[in-house]
Amino acid sequence: MKPASPLRRILPPVVAIILFFLIWEVGCLVLGVDEFILPRPSVAIAAYFQWQEAIWPNALQTLFTTLVGLGLAILAGTVIGALIGYSALIYDALYPLLVAFNSIPKAALVPVFVIWFGVGTLPAVLIAFLISFFPIAVNVATGIATVEPELRDVLRSLGASKLDLFLKVGFPRTLPYFFASLKVAVTLAFVGSVVAELGASNRGIGNMMVIASSRFDVPLVFAGLMVVALMGIALYAAFAFLERRVVSWAYR
Numbered sequence: 001m002k003p004a005s006p007l008r009r010i011l012p013p014v015v016a017i018i019l020f021f022l023i024w025e026v027g028c029l030v031l032g033v034d035e036f037i038l039p040r041p042s043v044a045i046a047a048y049f050q051w052q053e054a055i056w057p058n059a060l061q062t063l064f065t066t067l068v069g070l071g072l073a074i075l076a077g078t079v080i081g082a083l084i085g086y087s088a089l090i091y092d093a094l095y096p097l098l099v100a101f102n103s104i105p106k107a108a109l110v111p112v113f114v115i116w117f118g119v120g121t122l123p124a125v126l127i128a129f130l131i132s133f134f135p136i137a138v139n140v141a142t143g144i145a146t147v148e149p150e151l152r153d154v155l156r157s158l159g160a161s162k163l164d165l166f167l168k169v170g171f172p173r174t175l176p177y178f179f180a181s182l183k184v185a186v187t188l189a190f191v192g193s194v195v196a197e198l199g200a201s202n203r204g205i206g207n208m209m210v211i212a213s214s215r216f217d218v219p220l221v222f223a224g225l226m227v228v229a230l231m232g233i234a235l236y237a238a239f240a241f242l243e244r245r246v247v248s249w250a251y252r
Contacts, residue, residue: 039219044226047219055208059227062193062205065121066231069128070189074182077133081140085174091141102134107195114200124196124204131192132185139181143174179243186235190228 021041027033028040035043048055080098084091106127113123197206205224212220 036216036218039222043219044222047217048223048226051220051223055205055224055227058203058205058208058224059231061121061201061203062124062190062197062228063231065124065193065197065201065204066128066186066189066235069125069192070132070186072125072129073133073136073185073189076129077136077181077185078140078178081137082144082174084137085141085144091145098134098137101130106131106192110196110198110200113196119200119202121201121203123200124193124206127196127200128189128192132189135184135188136178136181139177140174143177146173175247176243179239179247182239183236183243186239187232190232194228 025040025042028038039047080094084094109130110123110127113126117123117126193204194206194209197204198210201207205228209221209224212218212224
């Protein structure tokens with residue numbers, strides 16, 4: 001089957017986004033929704049241009065905490081996921097703990113981190129790490145654990161070591177799962193950063209939204225949300241591009 005052209009891949013999401021904003025804009029005008037309740041996209045964009053000099057330093061702070069937290073989640077999630085995927089004993093020991101810990105609302109940990117580490121960047125990094133760690137660990141473990149036993153037996157009969165099994169079978173098998181988890185984790189990391197900044201930081205988009213809300217400047221709040229959404233889309237697209245280059249063999 002002939003691969004889709006770049007225009008064919010780009011056009012549908014662009015049209016969908018434009019239609020979404022048109023429906024939002026027209027709906028607010030027709031229904032007479034007050035800007036204090038739900039500002040129109042045009043009003044939020046105007047607020048962005050009015051406050052962009054204040055928005056971008058905070059946006060870069062949020063991007064920094066997100067990338068640091070995500071990087072730590074990738075490192076820890078890959079290592080722990082590999083251990084869980086390779087060892088049934090470690091799986092039985094750690095998986096219930098991971099599930100239980102992931103069930104804890106991360107917003108509930110923000111006040112605890114403020115007590116431990118104070119207000120600043122570190123609580124936001126830790127929340128971004130914790131909220132994006134679980135999907136990476138689970139997907140890496142799944143990719144390694146689902147390697148066919150017959151394939152392992154064949155390679156062992158040919159004299160392959162455990163390292164050979166990992167490098168030639170386990171690692172390639174894990175890559176599609178790994179990149180799938182990255183595209184989920186990057187959006188969760190942004191959520192974690194902003195949630196933590198709402199009450200545990202003196203910088204970042206979350207902190208800016210709190211200040212804007214205290215002034216009843218709802219358009220500025222939505223302008224900040226749009227910037228976070230754009231950064232999330234950009235990082236998602238970057239991981240999707242890298243995925244197509246690295247594991248194109250795994251997809252039709």
